Each structure stands twice: as structure tokens, then as C-alpha cells.
Amino acid sequence: MEFELREYFRAAFEDKLLVRMPDREDDFLTPATRLLEKKREMTEVEQALNTQKEEFQMKTESLQQRCAELEHKEEKLKDSLFKFDKFLKENDSKRKRALRKAAEERQLAAQKEREAIRLQAENKQLQAFKERLVRRQEKSSIYQNYLQRVLERTEEFQEVQEMIDRFNTLMATQDKLLKRELEHQEKAEKEKARLLHYQEEARSQILELNNQMADLQDEFERARAVVLEWESRWAQIQNTAAENTLRLGRIRMATLNLFQTITKQMHIKSDISIEDTESQLEKVRLHLTHCLVCLQIHHITGTT
Template sequence: MEELQQRRKELELKEGQLKKSILKFDKFLKDNDAKRSRALRKAGEEKQQAAQRVAEAERLKEEIAHLLAVKDKLQWQLERHKAFPEYLQKVLEKTEQFQGIPELIAQFQALMATQATLAQRELFGQEAVEEERARLQRYTEESSNQILQQNNRVAELQAQLEQAQTRVLELESNWVCIQNTAADKTLELGRIKLAALNLFQMVAKHRKLPADVPMEDTAAQLDAVELCVVDLNDILANFRKGEPTPVPQPETTAASRSETDPQLTTSTA
């Protein structure tokens, strides 16, 4: 039993060592896999970085070529513009206004900016002038149309005025005729009133009536004359009733009676 116990302990110890060995081996495998993955990932990254470096190198080569081209162009421009600094130096030597070429260039740039501003203002001014010219053109056209319409309206009003003047002349002529007719009628009325007054006065004198009728009351005067005529007609009718029957006489014409008896004509009248 002691031996078995001893062997069990040994087996347990070996089992523990085996488990540890298995765990270590497993850890080793895992570490190995992790290292392998890291190595693969690092290799991929290094490959990608190498590709990026190659691309960057190509880009840098292209940029260097472009910069060399720009350098050559700038060198060419420098050689071409080499006379300008000499010219500016000569200008600077002839004038005492500037202390150096940079100050001269700054003044030139300020003048160029002022010129650009003035050119912009001139452009705006030209646009404003064009707008004003277009508005003036529109206003002129509208004014011409309004003047034409006013002229047409004036012509219409002139025609209406001429028609009105013609109508006024016609009305004035008619008014003159009416006034003349009214004057004639007034004169005739005055004569009629005077004749009625004379008749009334004769009747009043003949019948010895009071002349209390106003001179302007022609109707009352004619009424009095009418009453007198009616009375005379009644008297004449009564008188004719009391006369004997007249003896028949040879018929004579009114002309022969007028010629033979002028008094008869007078009494008839």
C-alpha cells in the first residue's frame, strides 16, 4: 500500500509534470502561431510599406523631374529677366525717391493695384453708363409713345372742338333765329294787346263802362269785348226779328253793289 501510495504520488507528480509540459507545449504552439501571424502581418506590412516606398519613390522621381523642369524654366526666365534688375538699378540710380529696388517694386505694385482698382471702377462706371443709356433709351421710347398718344388725343380733341364749334355756330344761329322769332312774336303780341286795349276802350266808351280793368290784363279786356259783341249780336237778332219781309230785288253781284254803293262796302267791312 505504501508502494502503491508512493507510485500514485509519483504518477500524480508525473501527471502534473505532463500537464505542465502539455500546457507549455500548447503555449509554445500558441506563441509560435502568434509569432507566425505577427511575422506574416509584419511581412505584409513591410511588403505594403515597400510598395508604398516604391510608389513614393516613383512620385518623388516625377516630382524631381517636374521640379527640374520648373528649375530649368525659372532659370530660363531668370536669364531672360536678368536685364530687368539692371534696368531697375539704373532707374534707382537716376531717382532719389526710393531707397532700394524692393521699395521701387512695392511702389510699382501699389500703382498696379491702384490701376486695377481704377480699371474696375471704370468698368463699373461703363456698366452704369450703359444701364443709364439703356434706361434713357427706354424712357425716350416711352416718351415718344406717350407724345404720339398725346398727339393723337390732341387731334381727337381738336376734331371734337371743331365739331363743338360747328355745333355752337349752329346753336348760335338757331338762338338768333329764336331771338328774332321771339322779337317778332313779342311785337305781334304787343300789337295784339294794343288792339285788344283799343277795342276795350272803344267798348267801354260806347257802353259807358268803368275802365277798371288793368291795362296788362288782356284776357279780361277781351272778355269785356266778347260780352259786348254778344250783346250786340242779341240786339241785332231781336231787331231783325221785328223788321218786315224785304221785297225781292234783282240779283246783283257783290262787285256791282260795291261799285254802286260804296257805303255798303264800308258798312260791310
């Protein structure tokens, strides 16, 4: 709404304050007359704007009132829709519960029917299994009679079950002994394989160590030759360093003598240290350069 108001005033100003080219008759008006004319036009524009602003304000209030009424009606409509939607949801929930209950009852009835069919099939299987057991018992009766006759001939056992338990115990003990023997045999084979592997590794390590020892002996001989060579070079370097040191001392003494001779000849006092050979050489170089320049100047002057 603020944007619409701003656009409305902008359009009004553009209509009222458009710059027009003056006619030829206005060229003879004085500046004061033109100023009064402009003020009059500005007053008319302000009055027109105020009138339009009041009209726009009235329209705005009317629109706001209509918006409020529409919002109130919309709230009532939303409330009605909410209540109707709630009513529909409650009815739908009741219908779904009824359908779910009926489906559960049908599912339960079907499940019971399937359970009855399963039990009937299981009963048939049990009957067949019972018949197989009876037939097996009839076939095993000869073993029972045989065990009974054995029990009558021995005095160690009192019942057939004792003989069977003793037999099972002996068989279990035999199985344990066989398993233990197999385990011992496997352990012996593993230890034998480990011993052979260790012997093979030991022979390989000994051969490798012998090769390394030979290589290290060769490296030692080469290193010893290099040490002798470097010792010879070091002695040579020391001799060369001694000669260079002696030569440097002579150069420094000669430089100091030149520097002292120059200072005495020039009757100047220098603060250069006796150990600062480079500064002394620089002073000597400057003095010789100065003398050379003077000789050239003198030679040029004499020839002229």
C-alpha cells in the first residue's frame, strides 16, 4: 500500500510539474512575474495533491474496513471448515476402526482355520512317525533279546542299559584317544616342518652374513685407502695453509709499512687499527691514485 501511495503522488507531480518550453510571449515576462507564476502553480499543485491525498486516504480506510470484514468472514469460514473437517475425520476414523475390526476378525478366523489344518497335518505326520517307531521297535526286538541273553551270561552288569552305557563310554574314550593321537601326529609334523624351515633359514642367514662380511671387508679396505688419501691431503692442506699464513703475514707487514710510510710523509694521524689490513690497503690505494693524478696534471701542465 505504501508503494501504491508513492506511485500515486509521483504521477500527480509529473502531471503538474512537467517542464514546458516557454512560448515567445513569455520571453518578455520579468523574473518576479515568472516567480509569482511558479508560486501560483505550486499552490495549485499542493491543493490538488491535498485533495487527492484526502480522497486516497478515504479509499484506503474503506479498503482497510473491507479487508477487516473479509478477514472476519474468512475466520468464520475457516472455523466452519475446521469443524466440518473434524466431523469428517471422526466419521472416517470410526469407519476405519469398524473395517479394521472386521478385517481382524476375518484374519483371526482364517488364522484359526489354517491352524486347524496345520494341526491335522501334524497329527497325520505324528501318526506316521508312531507307526515307523513301532515297526523299528519290532525290528530292534531281536537286538534286545540278544542283549538280554548276553546279560544272563555275564555277572559284571545287572541291566542291559549298563552294558550300553559302558559300550558308549568305551567308544567315547576310543574317539578321544584317536583324536589325541591325531593331534599329536599333527603337532609332530608341524614341529618337524618348523625345524626344517628353521634350518633352511639358518643356512640362508649364514650364507647372507658371509656375503655381507665379504662386502664389509671390501668396504673397509676401500675406506682405509680413502682415509690414507685424505690424511695425505690433510697434511698437504696444512702445509699449504702454513705457507699461506706466512705469505699473509708478510703481506700484512708490507701493507702496514706502506701505510705507516704514507702517514709519515703526509703528516696525518689515522685512527685505523694495526690489524685492519683492508682499510690500510684502501688508504694506500687512495694515496697512490692521488699521486698518479697529480703527476698526470703536472705532466700536462709542463707540456703546455
